[in-house]
Amino acid sequence: MKPVVVENIVKVYKQKRNVIEALKGVSFAVEKGEIFGIIGPDGAGKTSLFRILTTLLIAASGKATVDGFDVVKDFKQIRNRVGYMPGRFSLYQDLTVEENLEFFATIFGTTIQKNYHLIKDIYQQIEPFKTRRAGQLSGGMKQKLALCCSLIHKPSVLFLDEPTTGVDAVSRKEFWEMLHRLKEDGITILVSTPYMDEAGLCDRVALIQKGEMLSINTPAGITNEFKKPLWAVRANEMHQLLMALKEDPGVESCFPFGQQHHVVFKQPGNDRQRLETVMNTGQYTNPEIRSIRPNIEDCFMALMKQ
Amino acid sequence: MRALKFLLQKELRQIFRDPSIFFILFIMPMIQLMVLPLAADYEIKNINLGVVNHDHSGYSRKLINKIVSSGYFRLKDYSSTFSQALRGIELDKTDLVLEIPAQFERKLVKENESTILVAANAINGVKAGLGSAYIQGIIGDFNQDVRMQWIQAPRFNPQPTIDVEYSDWYNPDMNYRDFMVPGILVMLVTMIGSSFASNNIVREKEMGTIEQINVSPIKKTQFILGKLIPFWMLALAVLTVGLFIARIFYGIVPLGHYLTIYVFASIYLLAILGLGLLMSTYAQTQQQSMLVSFFVTMVFNLLSGLYTPIESMPQWAQIITRLNPVSYFIEVMRMVVLKGSGLADIKYQILALLGFAVFFNGWAIVNYKKRS
Numbered sequence: 001m002k003p004v005v006v007e008n009i010v011k012v013y014k015q016k017r018n019v020i021e022a023l024k025g026v027s028f029a030v031e032k033g034e035i036f037g038i039i040g041p042d043g044a045g046k047t048s049l050f051r052i053l054t055t056l057l058i059a060a061s062g063k064a065t066v067d068g069f070d071v072v073k074d075f076k077q078i079r080n081r082v083g084y085m086p087g088r089f090s091l092y093q094d095l096t097v098e099e100n101l102e103f104f105a106t107i108f109g110t111t112i113q114k115n116y117h118l119i120k121d122i123y124q125q126i127e128p129f130k131t132r133r134a135g136q137l138s139g140g141m142k143q144k145l146a147l148c149c150s151l152i153h154k155p156s157v158l159f160l161d162e163p164t165t166g167v168d169a170v171s172r173k174e175f176w177e178m179l180h181r182l183k184e185d186g187i188t189i190l191v192s193t194p195y196m197d198e199a200g201l202c203d204r205v206a207l208i209q210k211g212e213m214l215s216i217n218t219p220a221g222i223t224n225e226f227k228k229p230l231w232a233v234r235a236n237e238m239h240q241l242l243m244a245l246k247e248d249p250g251v252e253s254c255f256p257f258g259q260q261h262h263v264v265f266k267q268p269g270n271d272r273q274r275l276e277t278v279m280n281t282g283q284y285t286n287p288e289i290r291s292i293r294p295n296i297e298d299c300f301m302a303l304m305k306q
Numbered sequence: 307m308r309a310l311k312f313l314l315q316k317e318l319r320q321i322f323r324d325p326s327i328f329f330i331l332f333i334m335p336m337i338q339l340m341v342l343p344l345a346a347d348y349e350i351k352n353i354n355l356g357v358v359n360h361d362h363s364g365y366s367r368k369l370i371n372k373i374v375s376s377g378y379f380r381l382k383d384y385s386s387t388f389s390q391a392l393r394g395i396e397l398d399k400t401d402l403v404l405e406i407p408a409q410f411e412r413k414l415v416k417e418n419e420s421t422i423l424v425a426a427n428a429i430n431g432v433k434a435g436l437g438s439a440y441i442q443g444i445i446g447d448f449n450q451d452v453r454m455q456w457i458q459a460p461r462f463n464p465q466p467t468i469d470v471e472y473s474d475w476y477n478p479d480m481n482y483r484d485f486m487v488p489g490i491l492v493m494l495v496t497m498i499g500s501s502f503a504s505n506n507i508v509r510e511k512e513m514g515t516i517e518q519i520n521v522s523p524i525k526k527t528q529f530i531l532g533k534l535i536p537f538w539m540l541a542l543a544v545l546t547v548g549l550f551i552a553r554i555f556y557g558i559v560p561l562g563h564y565l566t567i568y569v570f571a572s573i574y575l576l577a578i579l580g581l582g583l584l585m586s587t588y589a590q591t592q593q594q595s596m597l598v599s600f601f602v603t604m605v606f607n608l609l610s611g612l613y614t615p616i617e618s619m620p621q622w623a624q625i626i627t628r629l630n631p632v633s634y635f636i637e638v639m640r641m642v643v644l645k646g647s648g649l650a651d652i653k654y655q656i657l658a659l660l661g662f663a664v665f666f667n668g669w670a671i672v673n674y675k676k677r678s
Contacts, residue, residue: 056517056520080522085513088514090514090518091518092320092515093513095316095319096471100320104518107313107519107522107524109308109523
């Protein structure tokens with residue numbers, strides 16, 4: 001039995017006359033003890049999906065089970081065995097770190113001592129501040145506390161909605177390390193993130209866009225699906241170069257990507273020569289052309305275009 | 307049970323960490339109880355009087371003296387024509403004009419009758435009505451004096467007259483404070499009960515903490531009880547502070563038992579807190595809940611019989627007051643404080659409020675959804 005099975009989930013929001021389809025028939029399954037990443041831009045439907053799986057929201061149609069329990073019928077069982085960390089910090093800001101943790105342990109009918117081993121690594125980092133009110137913690141600390149609170153009842157499935165949004169790079173790295181340790185305890189983790197670079201840290205990822213799943217695979221599998229050769233070009237006149245490449249009828253896509261532009265041709269073949277031709281027709285200084293391996297973001301961009 | 311205990315503990319911790327709690331618990335009732343009853347005075351004093359005296363006789367002077375020395379009037383204007391005096395009313399200098407016609411004394415002595423004109427500025431209807439009534443009383447008195455002086459009273463009264471003796475029960479001194487203070491106390495308890503409880507839940511919505519509660523196995527009733535009980539205690543604490551202030555500053559000692567007040571207040575608070583909960587299930591932001599509870603408590607207070615007697619309201623408004631829990635509490639407070647009523651005397655009010663409590667709380671529980 002897979003811990004999370006989602007079949008054809010549809011969610012529609014009605015705002016007066018506007019009907020917004022947040023999820024348009026999403027299906028996937030998560031294996032036991034894996035870190036499953038749901039990756040997509042803002043408004044893709046990640047939070048709606050999480051809220052349906054944590055029984056906070058009822059889907060318009062489709063079926064979903066968590067730990068074998070139906071999210072609509074058996075919501076009471078699910079609430080006992082999942083941990084949910086919403087995207088917004090939603091602990092009591094006027095209670096201290098310790099009081100928050102104790103409170104959430106109690107409402108799940110357990111104690112801190114019973115499951116201390118699960119949160120030990122994380123809690124030790126915030127323990128020096130345990131008498132501080134949650135509202136006065138830094139962003140990274142807040143996330144660590146929220147993670148502790150969602151783990152304290154030893155959930156079998158953990159839902160983390162954008163846990164690293166607004167957290168600094170070091171804390172983000174630490175946070176992912178913690179998730180990998182939790183995975184070793186046998187906890188299945190569903191994590192959503194708008195950051196493509198975090199995709200590589202998941203066991204499997206689902207790319208979601210406008211309520212539709214674009215692709216579900218391992219991070220390596222997704223990049224392998226990218227069949228056409230990818231080129232990185234750069235010159236001192238980046239903007240001019242981007243315009244010139246976009247105007248070329250043979251170019252399928254060209255995105256600015258940090259210091260470089262990533263280019264794909266419609267019909268591969270003689271790519272380097274064709275790039276050199278473009279480069280030579282303009283006045284470019286320090287031109288550079290390299291063949292590169294695609295990353296998740298390239299794949300996402302390509303999938304979005306289809 | 308353990309979960310409920312923790313919910314309560316958490317709620318009380320949060321309430322007492324709120325720096326405004328001291329203000330709410332002590333300063334607010336003090337200000338309301340010490341300022342409002344003094345301002346909400348039904349007696350009208352300092353009515354500004356304008357006089358037009360065409361007579362200039364001994365009697366007319368006597369009459370004016372009598373009016374001014376009554377303490378209710380202040381002689382502000384002395385004009386020679388009525389139109390001049392009316393100008394005084396227009397300029398808001400005077401509220402009431404008394405015109406004494408020429409040959410007032412002569413007519414009174416010779417013809418045994420005379421007329422006087424009283425014109426009142428009725429923008430403030432209460433002031434005009436009461437002012438005219440006062441002046442009428444004083445003139446009547448004056449009339450009596452004149453007759454006593456001039457007419458040899460016959461041994462037997464030629465006309466049978468009925469003399470009215472007044473006896474004011476329950477509030478013999480007609481002290482309006484005894485009447486207002488219990489009512490204002492009710493208003494205060496109502497505010498704490500309805501808006502604070504409703505705001506508190508909506509804050510959980512705004513902060514997102516309610517999401518965390520909703521994904522937990524906690525039951526709806528546990529959550530709602532966890533919200534009801536702390537505010538129930540808080541409101542009873544404010545009631546205690548208020549009763550204490552009423553006793554110390556106004557010397558108001560209920561004729562009935564304090565216990566009767568507390569029993570009724572406990573039931574009343576269940577109803578009012580239920581209303582607060584209900585509002586909170588509909589409101590999404592604290593602003594919405596504030597505005598709604600402000601509106602509701604204002605309507606409730608105006609239609610509660612606190613300021614104006616319910617019996618003088620139109621029929622439809624009287625029906626509304628029966629649907630208003632505040633009016634029951636004000637009624638009961640006055641009954642217990644002034645009349646010394648016991649639990650048996652207020653059983654209908656208790657039943658009515660139990661009905662309200664079941665209705666509001668039931669609706670709130672049905673409407674509070676852990677899922678959407």
